[in-house]
Amino acid sequence: MTERTELTVNGLAVSVRSDHPHLLAALREELNITSAKDGCSPSGQCGCCTVLVDGKAIVSCTQPLAKTAGKSVVTLEGVDATERGRFAEAFSACGGLQCGFCIPGIVMRAKSQIDKKGDGLDRASMAPHLGAHLCRCTGYVKVLDAIEAVAKGKSFEPALGAAVGDAGVKYEAAALTLGDRGYVDDIRLAAPDQQAGDGGMLHAALHFTDHARADIQAIDTAAAAGAPGVIGVFTAADIPGALRVGIIYKDWPVMIPVGGRTSYAGDVVAVVVAETRQQARAAAERVDVTYDVLQPVTDPLTAIEPGAPLAVWGTNDNVLSRSAYARGDVDAGLAASAHVVHEVFETQRIEHAFLEPESTLAVPSGSGDDRTMLVYSGGQGVWDDRDDICRVLDVATDRVVVELVSNGGAFGGKEDMSNQAHASLAAWLLDRPVKCTLSREESFRMHAKRHPVRLEYWAGCDSDGKLIAVRVRAVGDSGSYASVGMKVLERAAGHATGPYEIPAVDVEAIAARTNNLVCGAFRGFGANQAQFAMDGVLDRLAVAVGISGWEIRKRNVIRPGALWGPGQIMDDGAAGAEACLDAIRPAYDAARAAGKAIGLGLGLKNSGLGNGFREVSGAVIHFRDDSRVEVRHGWTEMGQGVHTVALQVAAQELGIDPARIDVIVDTTRQLGFGQTTGSRGTLMAAGAVQQACVVALADGCQQGIDYHGEHIVDWTAKLGDPDHPTPTIHAAFGYAAQLAIVDRDTGKVERVVAVHDVGKAVNPLLCAGQIEGSVHMGLGYALSEDFPTDPETGFPEFSTLRQLGILRAKDVPEIEVQLVEVPQPRSPYGIKGVGEIGLVPTAPAVAAALHDLDGVWRAKLPMRVEPAPD
Numbered sequence: 077m078t079e080r081t082e083l084t085v086n087g088l089a090v091s092v093r094s095d096h097p098h099l100l101a102a103l104r105e106e107l108n109i110t111s112a113k114d115g116c117s118p119s120g121q122c123g124c125c126t127v128l129v130d131g132k133a134i135v136s137c138t139q140p141l142a143k144t145a146g147k148s149v150v151t152l153e154g155v156d157a158t159e160r161g162r163f164a165e166a167f168s169a170c171g172g173l174q175c176g177f178c179i180p181g182i183v184m185r186a187k188s189q190i191d192k193k194g195d196g197l198d199r200a201s202m203a204p205h206l207g208a209h210l211c212r213c214t215g216y217v218k219v220l221d222a223i224e225a226v227a228k229g230k231s232f233e234p235a236l237g238a239a240v241g242d243a244g245v246k247y248e249a250a251a252l253t254l255g256d257r258g259y260v261d262d263i264r265l266a267a268p269d270q271q272a273g274d275g276g277m278l279h280a281a282l283h284f285t286d287h288a289r290a291d292i293q294a295i296d297t298a299a300a301a302g303a304p305g306v307i308g309v310f311t312a313a314d315i316p317g318a319l320r321v322g323i324i325y326k327d328w329p330v331m332i333p334v335g336g337r338t339s340y341a342g343d344v345v346a347v348v349v350a351e352t353r354q355q356a357r358a359a360a361e362r363v364d365v366t367y368d369v370l371q372p373v374t375d376p377l378t379a380i381e382p383g384a385p386l387a388v389w390g391t392n393d394n395v396l397s398r399s400a401y402a403r404g405d406v407d408a409g410l411a412a413s414a415h416v417v418h419e420v421f422e423t424q425r426i427e428h429a430f431l432e433p434e435s436t437l438a439v440p441s442g443s444g445d446d447r448t449m450l451v452y453s454g455g456q457g458v459w460d461d462r463d464d465i466c467r468v469l470d471v472a473t474d475r476v477v478v479e480l481v482s483n484g485g486a487f488g489g490k491e492d493m494s495n496q497a498h499a500s501l502a503a504w505l506l507d508r509p510v511k512c513t514l515s516r517e518e519s520f521r522m523h524a525k526r527h528p529v530r531l532e533y534w535a536g537c538d539s540d541g542k543l544i545a546v547r548v549r550a551v552g553d554s555g556s557y558a559s560v561g562m563k564v565l566e567r568a569a570g571h572a573t574g575p576y577e578i579p580a581v582d583v584e585a586i587a588a589r590t591n592n593l594v595c596g597a598f599r600g601f602g603a604n605q606a607q608f609a610m611d612g613v614l615d616r617l618a619v620a621v622g623i624s625g626w627e628i629r630k631r632n633v634i635r636p637g638a639l640w641g642p643g644q645i646m647d648d649g650a651a652g653a654e655a656c657l658d659a660i661r662p663a664y665d666a667a668r669a670a671g672k673a674i675g676l677g678l679g680l681k682n683s684g685l686g687n688g689f690r691e692v693s694g695a696v697i698h699f700r701d702d703s704r705v706e707v708r709h710g711w712t713e714m715g716q717g718v719h720t721v722a723l724q725v726a727a728q729e730l731g732i733d734p735a736r737i738d739v740i741v742d743t744t745r746q747l748g749f750g751q752t753t754g755s756r757g758t759l760m761a762a763g764a765v766q767q768a769c770v771v772a773l774a775d776g777c778q779q780g781i782d783y784h785g786e787h788i789v790d791w792t793a794k795l796g797d798p799d800h801p802t803p804t805i806h807a808a809f810g811y812a813a814q815l816a817i818v819d820r821d822t823g824k825v826e827r828v829v830a831v832h833d834v835g836k837a838v839n840p841l842l843c844a845g846q847i848e849g850s851v852h853m854g855l856g857y858a859l860s861e862d863f864p865t866d867p868e869t870g871f872p873e874f875s876t877l878r879q880l881g882i883l884r885a886k887d888v889p890e891i892e893v894q895l896v897e898v899p900q901p902r903s904p905y906g907i908k909g910v911g912e913i914g915l916v917p918t919a920p921a922v923a924a925a926l927h928d929l930d931g932v933w934r935a936k937l938p939m940r941v942e943p944a945p946d
């Protein structure tokens with residue numbers, strides 16, 4: 077007979093199985109209490125699972141169940157309704173959440189502190205208590221605003237924004253704050269006729285390779301198949317359709333078959349399905365694989381040398397891509413320059429560390445030729461997911477619907493499929509619902525990272541500091557599979573000259589395939605790496621000329637009509653770069669006058685895919701007979717607020733109460749147009765929803781009709797195309813100037829001023845929150861974050877969140893955001909986009925401030941002048 081543990085949960089006496097690995101598992105898996113989230117169990121390092129045990133806040137994923145026997149556990153579900161309301165209102169009104177995944181845990185921590193200290197709690201005294209919590213979205217600024225407001229008894233009347241430009245609350249903010257709006261792993265099925273618990277839902281776990289480059293000789297699944305609770309074990313031999321998937325190139329095997337070769341630490345060899353997650357994970361360890369181990373290719377520079385061994389199975393070249401362009405005579409320009417800088421910059425690999433690990437639930441229904449499947453995904457491109465799932469299953473695309481479940485953070489790391497194909501395959505073959513949720517360590521191994529890039533720069537200017545010529549040679553380690561690595565290095569090439577006007581330019585950027593972790597999309601998408609280097613050479617030239625960092629930027633900043641980077645003639649939106657510089661000048665001068673060490677970064681980042689890609693965004697407005705209005709669009713909500721943008725646009729254009737609007741993303745309407753990436757969601761969604769509203773209004777907004785709208789961008793051209801000497805490679809850019817202010821006594825960054833030209837802030841509250849979160853991420857990039865791989869094995873050296881070096885709340889300096897609005901031509905409402913630009917100028921600003929502090933030029937990230945948090 078199964079042993080049981082008795083405890084009180086939310087005031088009720090309960091009895092749960094004693095074999096749960098920790099309290100969190102008992103709450104989530106047996107009691108179906110899902111406000112406590114699982115971001116890293118059982119390591120206890122994210123705080124998402126925080127609950128109260130006998131009144132004390134603890135992380136429940138490290139709490140052995142036996143230790144809670146007889147105790148009183150309170151989760152957010154059990155908090156008094158009035159108190160819940162106060163937290164929900166404060167977090168909503170203050171903008172204290174984005175994806176929301178971390179917030180329920182933070183609310184429980186805040187509650188325990190407020191219970192102790194009452195209105196004596198303020199943001200300064202609360203910040204150290206958030207040391208047990210990670211938030212990857214907000215930079216903690218508005219989180220602390222909200223907590224202080226609750227402690228002080230401040231009341232709010234939060235409301236959705238009714239128009240473009242309103243600082244309304246985020247769509248679903250209250251439910252997210254309280255943990256009531258579920259993520260994929262929170263979904264519970266209720267179908268009493270099914271065989272196992274939770275509506276017959278089964279759990280899948282993946283068996284990953286032991287080697288980054290090895291031939292698979294045999295896979296023995298017998299021991300796993302015979303393990304307790306196991307329902308099925310599947311390998312590549314069970315895949316009915318395509319073995320490989322991928323956003324751009326179909327080169328990423330869903331599983332490596334016998335006779336195949338592994339190419340990175342995240343390769344999957346088998347899927348094990350069992351009645352519980354614990355059983356599936358235990359059985360997955362019992363899959364026995366025989367390898368012929370090969371030396372992995374881990375150095376990108378030697379990987380692209382002639383004769384280097386081929387890194388990746390099924391490919392024929394270690395050069396994934398080469399992006400190049402040139403204009404003007406760079407050699408002559410450098411020779412004629414009064415000052416020349418030659419420097420090699422190196423940036424590091426970075427883990428996204430979104431708080432919600434990847435999770436997919438696949439639910440088949442029907443039978444025979446009518447059999448279909450609903451897949452719940454948190455991916456950044458649900459249409460791409462659907463198409464690849466159908467290729468793997470060898471079924472038509474009308475057999476599978478993928479529904480977006482707004483995710484717990486992504487930042488680019490959920491563009492590629494992770495476990496979507498595995499969960500779908502198992503569900504399809506077993507004809508049972510199957511959920512697959514990755515552990516934190518598996519998430520680290522599987523999804524694509526930010527590229528480490530080596531950038532060699534030669535740059536020259538005249539005696540006044542006017543740039544004359546720049547040459548760039550860059551090599552990025554793209555890891556094994558393509559993902560969007562070629563596009564990241566293309567973007568690095570395109571942005572290699574930053575927001576500056578330079579007469580002669582010669583740029584080449586190579587994406588190298590290796591057996592390291594896959595690298596792909598991550599907020600900034602190559603622009604961060606390139607502009608850390610470009611601003612670095614500019615600051616070195618400023619010192620040589622004898623002018624300030626602000627002055628050399630003012631003399632070289634790109635302006636409307638000027639020739640930029642690959643030869644693009646900049647439109648009127650480019651006035652935003654100088655507008656940011658001018659706006660930050662008072663803070664720059666004041667900090668300098670106060671004797672602070674200061675550094676300035678100026679950046680630009682494209683919005684949209686550009687480079688000749690025809691971008692189409694669709695939206696549907698649908699009036700239901702219950703008086704609700706559906707706004708359907710195609711973009712993934714991952715905390716950035718695209719649902720709120722769609723809602724505010726629709727409310728304004730239709731002139732209706734925003735509370736009547738439901739925002740929906742699924743693949744039942746053909747609104748597919750690729751990934752939510754490149755800061756394009758706000759711009760493209762707003763345009764499509766606006767047009768759909770125009771169509772609806774013209775027809776009298778009748779019930780039951782799908783009113784379609786589109787926004788199309790089809791006027792960009794490819795970088796390096798000889799037929800386009802002045803190519804418009806991007807349709808829009810965001811611009812930003814950031815000032816890092818360093819205390820000369822402590823050497824710490826004490827304040828960051830972030831001035832951003834966003835074209836039009838659809839929701840200034842959410843927009844500022846995006847920038848604060850970006851600055852937090854940018855400071856980690858500059859100072860403390862890293863994700864190294866072992867050069868001998870290609871495997872990651874880190875397996876826990878704490879090792880990443882993400883700044884905790886108490887280490888985040890004051891962040892002051894100023895929004896500038898220089899409208900973008902040919903863009904709805906003048907929107908430019910803000911998602912990615914946020915951390916582009918941060919690292920160069922910090923590097924310049926540190927040089928001002930100690931006279932040392934830094935060219936390698938992270939700069940680690942401040943110790944990584946313990």
Ligand code: FES
Nearest residue numbers: 115116120123137
């Ligand atoms: S899930 Fe418990 S601390 Fe992260």
Ligand code: FES
Nearest residue numbers: 174175176211213
């Ligand atoms: S809101 Fe904190 S992790 Fe997303």
